[in-house]
Amino acid sequence: MKILVPVKRVVDYNVKxxxxxxxxxxxxxxxxxxxxxxxxxxxxxxxxxxEKGLAEEIVAVSIGPAQAQETIRTALAMGADRGIHVxxxxxxxxxxxxxxxxxxxxxEKPELIILGKQAIxxxxxxxxxxxxxxxxxxxxxxxxxxxxxxxxxxxTREIDGGLQTIHVSLPxxxxxxxxxxxxxxxxxPNIMKAKRKPIDAKTPEDYGVDVAPRLEVLxxxxxxxxxxxxxxxxxxxxxxxxxxxxxx
Amino acid sequence: MSVLVIAEHDNASLNDATRAxxxxxxxxxxxxxxxxxxxxxxxxxxxxxxxxxVKTVLHADSDALDKRLAEAMETLVLKIADxxxxxxxxATTGGKNFMPRIAAKLDVAMISDITSVEAPDTFVRPIYAxxxxxTVKSKDAKKVITVRPTTFxxxxxxxxxxxxxxxxxxxxxSSKFVREELSKSDRPELAQAKIVISGGRxxxxxxxxxxxxxxADKLGAAVGASRAAVDAGxxxxxxxxxxxGKVVAPELYIAVGISGAIQHLAGxxxxxxxxxxxxxxxxxxxxxxxxxxxxxxFKAVPELEEELGKAGY
Numbered sequence: 001m002k003i004l005v006p007v008k009r010v011v012d013y014n015v016k017x018x019x020x021x022x023x024x025x026x027x028x029x030x031x032x033x034x035x036x037x038x039x040x041x042x043x044x045x046x047x048x049x050x051e052k053g054l055a056e057e058i059v060a061v062s063i064g065p066a067q068a069q070e071t072i073r074t075a076l077a078m079g080a081d082r083g084i085h086v087x088x089x090x091x092x093x094x095x096x097x098x099x100x101x102x103x104x105x106x107x108e109k110p111e112l113i114i115l116g117k118q119a120i121x122x123x124x125x126x127x128x129x130x131x132x133x134x135x136x137x138x139x140x141x142x143x144x145x146x147x148x149x150x151x152x153x154x155x156t157r158e159i160d161g162g163l164q165t166i167h168v169s170l171p172x173x174x175x176x177x178x179x180x181x182x183x184x185x186x187x188x189p190n191i192m193k194a195k196r197k198p199i200d201a202k203t204p205e206d207y208g209v210d211v212a213p214r215l216e217v218l219x220x221x222x223x224x225x226x227x228x229x230x231x232x233x234x235x236x237x238x239x240x241x242x243x244x245x246x247x248x
Numbered sequence: 249m250s251v252l253v254i255a256e257h258d259n260a261s262l263n264d265a266t267r268a269x270x271x272x273x274x275x276x277x278x279x280x281x282x283x284x285x286x287x288x289x290x291x292x293x294x295x296x297x298x299x300x301x302v303k304t305v306l307h308a309d310s311d312a313l314d315k316r317l318a319e320a321m322e323t324l325v326l327k328i329a330d331x332x333x334x335x336x337x338x339a340t341t342g343g344k345n346f347m348p349r350i351a352a353k354l355d356v357a358m359i360s361d362i363t364s365v366e367a368p369d370t371f372v373r374p375i376y377a378x379x380x381x382x383t384v385k386s387k388d389a390k391k392v393i394t395v396r397p398t399t400f401x402x403x404x405x406x407x408x409x410x411x412x413x414x415x416x417x418x419x420x421x422s423s424k425f426v427r428e429e430l431s432k433s434d435r436p437e438l439a440q441a442k443i444v445i446s447g448g449r450x451x452x453x454x455x456x457x458x459x460x461x462x463x464a465d466k467l468g469a470a471v472g473a474s475r476a477a478v479d480a481g482x483x484x485x486x487x488x489x490x491x492x493g494k495v496v497a498p499e500l501y502i503a504v505g506i507s508g509a510i511q512h513l514a515g516x517x518x519x520x521x522x523x524x525x526x527x528x529x530x531x532x533x534x535x536x537x538x539x540x541x542x543x544x545x546f547k548a549v550p551e552l553e554e555e556l557g558k559a560g561y
Binding site: 127154162167213221229 | 375
């Protein structure tokens with residue numbers, strides 16, 4: 001089985017983003033960028049399936065500016081076999097991404113596509129589901145466990161109130177939740193080896209996809225700030241203040 | 249103009265998150281229809297018909313819709329999507345699962361997790377785990393939207409909508425439900441509780457959550473946890489409050505042994521009153537807390553239970 005793993009370059013998880021004073025967006029100048037954490041989990045899951053002998057080849061895809069190549073290299077250093085880089089502005093919306101990925105899937109014919117459930121920049125949580133719809137494939141989102149079962153997969157999903165297991169036939173889309181696995185760090189020899197793995201260079205036009213945004217961003221603002229309140233001296237003090245506030 | 253709201257429910261009762269989505273639909277304007285898709289979910293359809301502002305309830309009932317898997321929901325909603333200018337669902341794991349599928353098939357953008365309706369085509373939504381709020385204007389003729397349940401008032405009862413039956417789709421061959429393990433608890437559900445008390449890494453172990461549970465039982469509160477406590481294996485994942493867990497906005501939120509990582513704050517900072525109990529007075533949680541108590545939680549929490557007892561709880 002061939003696995004396709006789309007990965008996204010985003011602001012590093014540990015960076016506290018700042019809104020630009022003119023409210024045109026968040027300030028990304030000189031900010032550390034990394035692979036989206038949910039995408040890392042997706043790459044790791046693909047590698048584990050390969051290590052179990054369930055997959056032969058892992059293809060990492062990224063759609064984004066020139067630097068998205070670094071994100072593909074990270075996936076290659078973790079253990080993906082080759083990459084496809086589709087050069088585009090950073091702001092391609094999930095629908096545009098899903099359309100490009102659909103075209104790539106039709107060329108590559110993977111049996112499984114594993115994606116992060118959401119990117120931690122726009123928090124849309126949509127690309128995997130959209131891709132599944134466009135391909136007409138079943139989807140298993142928010143996965144915390146993926147097992148081969150018969151000709152398909154049993155996927156345990158994190159849902160409100162607990163866990164749900166569904167069976168999907170292949171080909172299928174899986175999106176990853178936090179507890180699916182802990183991604184490995186790439187070793188130095190593997191980082192060196194990754195430099196020689198091939199990355200195809202493409203553009204949205206190669207796939208005939210119009211990536212014009214459907215949403216116009218009017219502004220990006222700071223969230224309303226909460227004021228720090230008071231320190232209380234004792235538990236008794238706390239209880240009396242909560243009573244006065246009318247919440248007890 | 250008309251708006252479709254897809255109801256969240258468990259086939260027995262209507263989830264309150266649906267009420268928030270109905271309120272958002274009212275702000276967009278036009279006739280509001282509610283779709284109840286499920287199995288033996290007549291009671292839910294009847295509850296939806298009583299919601300304020302709802303004109304029609306569409307009820308589709310079949311085995312295929314029992315767990316509202318995304319493939320079946322896509323087929324069902326696409327059959328009626330033509331009639332609507334906007335399609336809304338609460339941003340629960342259910343809505344987040346099937347709504348982008350519908351958006352893709354309609355060739356429109358997914359507008360996720362809105363916190364405000366500025367105009368029928370303009371919405372505010374959080375990005376970067378709530379560290380920024382983005383206002384977007386949709387250029388699509390049809391809008392597909394999920395609604396953050398905590399930021400909209402919950403529509404009340406007072407309506408009497410007509411209930412129409414809708415043909416249910418055949419089950420999708422490519423996906424099927426296997427099993428579910430839902431947490432059983434006598435306490436209220438996190439997303440709906442008026443009071444939430446959460447523990448963090450400072451709890452030290454799962455057993456230690458017992459002291460929090462005692463307070464929760466006195467107050468009729470739900471018990472939550474930070475991602476750190478969940479990742480440490482103290483409590484199951486469905487306890488998690490935060491950007492990647494549940495977003496809550498109760499009347500009173502008590503954070504115990506939680507430092508206040510951005511991830512966690514994103515999930516609870518809209519609570520009306522926040523209390524923090526932490527021994528580290530530098531902990532960021534104190535910057536958002538209305539009442540902060542710098543104390544050893546293993547002393548303070550049992551004392552809180554005792555004080556609540558004295559106060560008649």
